[in-house]
Amino acid sequence: MTTPLSKFVLPEGAWQPLYEIAPQARNAYEIVTAPVGVAAARWTQLCEAYAAQRPGRVPLMWPRQGVFMWKGYAATGTGPAVVELYDPREHREAIWTEVRNLDPDQPDDLLRFVNHWGVLGVGNPIMAWRQDLFPFDSVAVMADWVRMRQGVLSAYQALRLRRPRRWAEVANLLGPGFEAGVRSILQNPEAMVTWPLLAEALNHLVGPLRHHVTAEGTHLRPVYALRFLADFINLELWQHVTLGKDFRRCAGCQDAFLPARPNQDYHSEACGNKARQRAWRDRQRTQRTSSRRPPRRPARPKS
Numbered sequence: 001m002t003t004p005l006s007k008f009v010l011p012e013g014a015w016q017p018l019y020e021i022a023p024q025a026r027n028a029y030e031i032v033t034a035p036v037g038v039a040a041a042r043w044t045q046l047c048e049a050y051a052a053q054r055p056g057r058v059p060l061m062w063p064r065q066g067v068f069m070w071k072g073y074a075a076t077g078t079g080p081a082v083v084e085l086y087d088p089r090e091h092r093e094a095i096w097t098e099v100r101n102l103d104p105d106q107p108d109d110l111l112r113f114v115n116h117w118g119v120l121g122v123g124n125p126i127m128a129w130r131q132d133l134f135p136f137d138s139v140a141v142m143a144d145w146v147r148m149r150q151g152v153l154s155a156y157q158a159l160r161l162r163r164p165r166r167w168a169e170v171a172n173l174l175g176p177g178f179e180a181g182v183r184s185i186l187q188n189p190e191a192m193v194t195w196p197l198l199a200e201a202l203n204h205l206v207g208p209l210r211h212h213v214t215a216e217g218t219h220l221r222p223v224y225a226l227r228f229l230a231d232f233i234n235l236e237l238w239q240h241v242t243l244g245k246d247f248r249r250c251a252g253c254q255d256a257f258l259p260a261r262p263n264q265d266y267h268s269e270a271c272g273n274k275a276r277q278r279a280w281r282d283r284q285r286t287q288r289t290s291s292r293r294p295p296r297r298p299a300r301p302k303s
């Protein structure tokens with residue numbers, strides 16, 4: 001039911017066995033917006049190390065909007081209590097759809113995602129310097145990361161629907177490490193969304209790849225290794241746009257979903273049943289009210 005954008009595209013699913021990702025951990029997280037408890041001790045240690053190494057520099061700031069930490073870790077210093085491992089490849093569509101439907105301006109929404117699937121692994125501004133001391137994903141960095149992918153998806157959707165749109169209308173491409181890549185778009189905020197500019201933007205969002213091998217019996221199999229959940233989601237984005245897929249709005253709950261069949265109106269069978277039941281009840285109610293109309297009063301016997 002999908003219309004590939006080019007004849008060079010691999011059939012859906014053909015490339016998937018090439019990609020490998022380690023099982024991801026499901027833990028309970030919380031957003032920690034300021035140094036507290038054990039997190040404060042670690043933070044002080046980090047700041048001191050920073051000041052010693054880079055004297056005279058502006059002191060470190062706790063990441064804007066906080067970081068995702070294992071629940072209770074900030075207070076007690078003990079790691080995640082519940083660890084459940086899952087294979088993201090078994091939940092490809094669910095994860096991708098959830099990213100599409102996230103509200104990046106709502107930290108609680110991002111936290112719900114992280115509690116469901118784990119952190120993306122997009123890091124924080126300090127991580128690049130001392131990952132060992134501060135290995136937590138920043139809320140603001142995740143918000144930017146999601147916002148840019150949703151923006152590029154909107155640009156793609158506008159092109160699919162042949163609706164001329166300006167970049168400024170569909171996407172906020174101002175994100176860490178991204179500005180330089182799409183200078184030609186950003187220098188002209190009035191620039192229209194075009195396929196070549198979309199390709200340019202996507203090329204800065206979906207890479208890079210690591211080439212690996214795994215031993216299989218007496219030979220080596222080539223694999224592309226994905227490190228973080230973020231890489232895995234990028235792969236879904238890449239597949240989505242090259243296969244010419246479209247999200248659709250569910251006729252029941254109004255959420256965006258990926259249809260499995262061309263005539264699918266509801267995101268799930270349960271949602272369709274619920275909507276049909278609701279419609280049936282509404283019909284019953286209208287019928288009942290019309291039949292319950294008070295009977296005409298019998299004519300008063302003449303006295």
Ligand SMILES: [Zn+2]
Nearest residue numbers: 250253267271
């Ligand atoms: Zn629905």
